[in-house]
Amino acid sequence: MVKIGVLGLQGAVREHVHSIESSGAEAVVVKKQEQLQEIDGLIIPGGESTTMRKLIDRYEFMEPLKAFVEAGKPMFGTCAGLIILAKQIVGYDTPHLGVMDVTVERNSFGRQKESFEADLDIANVAENYNAVFIRAPHIVEAGEDVEVLAKHNGRIVAARHGQFLGCSFHPELTDDHRLTGYFVKMVEEAKSKQFV
Numbered sequence: 001m002v003k004i005g006v007l008g009l010q011g012a013v014r015e016h017v018h019s020i021e022s023s024g025a026e027a028v029v030v031k032k033q034e035q036l037q038e039i040d041g042l043i044i045p046g047g048e049s050t051t052m053r054k055l056i057d058r059y060e061f062m063e064p065l066k067a068f069v070e071a072g073k074p075m076f077g078t079c080a081g082l083i084i085l086a087k088q089i090v091g092y093d094t095p096h097l098g099v100m101d102v103t104v105e106r107n108s109f110g111r112q113k114e115s116f117e118a119d120l121d122i123a124n125v126a127e128n129y130n131a132v133f134i135r136a137p138h139i140v141e142a143g144e145d146v147e148v149l150a151k152h153n154g155r156i157v158a159a160r161h162g163q164f165l166g167c168s169f170h171p172e173l174t175d176d177h178r179l180t181g182y183f184v185k186m187v188e189e190a191k192s193k194q195f196v
Contacts, residue, residue, distance in 0.1 A: 011047030041187030046079030101143030
């Protein structure tokens with residue numbers, strides 16, 4: 001069984017833990033950087049990306065997160081987590097982790113009161129997936145090695161780039177665990193390659 005961490009600095013951590021466990025993996029809430037060495041994959045949850053970055057810096061997580069990436073371990077960024085992973089953020093000079101070859105725009109679907117739900121078809125993952133959007137970003141541009149998995153009204157809202165998975169919405173806020181299950185499979189595949 002693979003171990004998947006949820007970065008526990010901010011955001012909907014408990015719901016992600018439930019979703020990981022429902023997908024047949026072990027979940028770990030990561031609050032200390034040394035815990036990154038014990039896990040096979042990491043979810044960076046939604047929340048507020050600027051606040052999350054401050055906490056990443058305060059608890060000196062940036063270099064350990066980069067080492068995690070270098071080790072080839074998968075990461076899944078949801079909502080604010082997608083912003084943390086993105087190589088470029090519209091209106092900002094520098095990215096956060098900057099590992100996923102996408103450009104994202106923050107709050108591109110509007111503020112909190114414009115939150116909504118939409119049924120999406122996610123390529124290789126799920127049809128009629130009920131996605132919850134809360135102050136959601138979207139992917140404005142995706143690099144040539146990025147696989148676009150889902151769009152909403154013409155905007156890219158889910159994508160995969162190698163070991164990185166990102167989405168604009170909150171998969172942990174529904175009882176549909178298919179997207180988390182897809183990430184669990186990514187982690188299982190990455191782990192099996194490490195032992196080849």
